[in-house]
Amino acid sequence: MAQQALPEREARLGKPLGTAGKEGAREALRWKGGRGTGREVSGVALLLPGGGSTGVRRPSPVAALAVRPLAVRLAKAGRPEGLTAHVVRYRCHGWNGAAAHPARDADWALEEVVRRYGDVPVCLVGTGMGARAALHAAGHPAVNSVLAIAPWLPDPHQDSEQPDPVKQLIGRQVLLVHGTNDERTDPDLSYRYAERAKKVNRDICRFEVHSDGHSLHQHRAEVLSLATDFVLGSLFARGYARPVKDALAAPPPLGLRMPLAAGFGASLRQ
Numbered sequence: 001m002a003q004q005a006l007p008e009r010e011a012r013l014g015k016p017l018g019t020a021g022k023e024g025a026r027e028a029l030r031w032k033g034g035r036g037t038g039r040e041v042s043g044v045a046l047l048l049p050g051g052g053s054t055g056v057r058r059p060s061p062v063a064a065l066a067v068r069p070l071a072v073r074l075a076k077a078g079r080p081e082g083l084t085a086h087v088v089r090y091r092c093h094g095w096n097g098a099a100a101h102p103a104r105d106a107d108w109a110l111e112e113v114v115r116r117y118g119d120v121p122v123c124l125v126g127t128g129m130g131a132r133a134a135l136h137a138a139g140h141p142a143v144n145s146v147l148a149i150a151p152w153l154p155d156p157h158q159d160s161e162q163p164d165p166v167k168q169l170i171g172r173q174v175l176l177v178h179g180t181n182d183e184r185t186d187p188d189l190s191y192r193y194a195e196r197a198k199k200v201n202r203d204i205c206r207f208e209v210h211s212d213g214h215s216l217h218q219h220r221a222e223v224l225s226l227a228t229d230f231v232l233g234s235l236f237a238r239g240y241a242r243p244v245k246d247a248l249a250a251p252p253p254l255g256l257r258m259p260l261a262a263g264f265g266a267s268l269r270q
Contacts, residue, residue: 011105013112014047014064014087018075041117042082043144043235046109047071049087050128050152051102055094064089067127070227074125077228081236086113088130095129095152102129106137114142121145123231128152128185128214131176132164135193139168145234147227148176150214152185153193166197173234174204175244177226177260179212194256205247206256225265 047070049063064087071085078085088109090102106124113122121144126134131151138146146169154161176194178187187208194206207226212218226244233240240248247258 009058009091011091011108012089013109014068014071014089016084016086017071018079018084040082041084041120043078043084043120044113044117044122045071045074045078045083045085045231045235046106046113046122046124046134047085047087048102048106048124048126048130048133049090050130051090052094052129053152054096056092056096056101059090059093067125067130070125070224073224074228074231078232078236081232081238083232083235084117095132100133100136102133103136106133107140110137110140110142121235123147123235125149125227125231126151135164135169135174137168138172138174143172145173145231146175147230148174148190149223149227150178150182150185150216151176151190151193153189155186155189163196164193166193166200169197169201169204172201172203173230173248174201175226175230175247176204176206177209177216177223178206179209179214179216179218181211182214184214191253191256195252198252198256203248204256205244205250205258207243207247207258207260209260219260219262222260222262222264226260229265 047067049067067087071087075085090105092101122142123145124134125147127149129152131148132153134146135148156163176190178190180187198204209216209219216223229241232238247255
């Protein structure tokens with residue numbers, strides 16, 4: 001069946017959260033010399049929501065709303081360092097095979113971040129299909145790090161696709177996190193992807209959330225703490241919590257099957 005043409009529409013960045021703040025949201029949209037005129041932005045977290053395998057209709061707002069709590073948490077935690085977070089609004093709902101529309105939208109969003117804020121480091125934070133888009137877009141010069149949560153990755157044996165590339169991850173800090181009981185996106189595929197990526201980039205680790213599903217609701221507090229620790233640590237050199245440092249240093253398979261302990265975040269630096 002011929003692939004449907006994508007309707008003419010543009011990707012968008014959601015309103016800035018964090019350094020721009022509630023009181024500065026409108027001010028942050030006024031640019032001078034490519035930078036905002038509000039408080040200085042020193043780093044950006046770019047949130048990439050989930051979606052579907054196919055579909056050219058406009059995405060439901062539910063996907064963007066699902067990642068907003070994480071965006072708000074990151075923005076609040078990173079406010080002292082000058083972190084701003086944006087949620088990307090895709091042009092369409094689906095990945096759509098070789099078109100990889102969300103990955104292309106992520107590339108556009110990165111160019112827009114550079115236009116708005118100048119030369120600041122960016123962490124791509126994706127969930128599901130958005131995690132795949134984040135991994136694809138990691139080669140952009142502005143990207144410092146990638147956080148892939150429950151990534152949807154192809155199975156070359158079933159999808160008649162080539163394995164997703166990994167060379168674009170060289171020089172980036174990368175963390176994948178996946179629930180072991182995920183029935184929507186296969187955790188084994190994310191392990192295999194991380195295993196290939198580790199061969200070209202040692203700065204990659206992967207955490208497993210035992211007994212949790214795709215939405216990671218059962219261990220939500222721990223996942224949010226892990227995400228916050230990684231994003232701020234990678235963007236601002238805060239230093240990672242001990243479990244993250246250990247996972248990055250450990251060889252496969254240990255560093256790619258690191259269990260996310262219950263209570264992670266309650267005493268990160270102890």
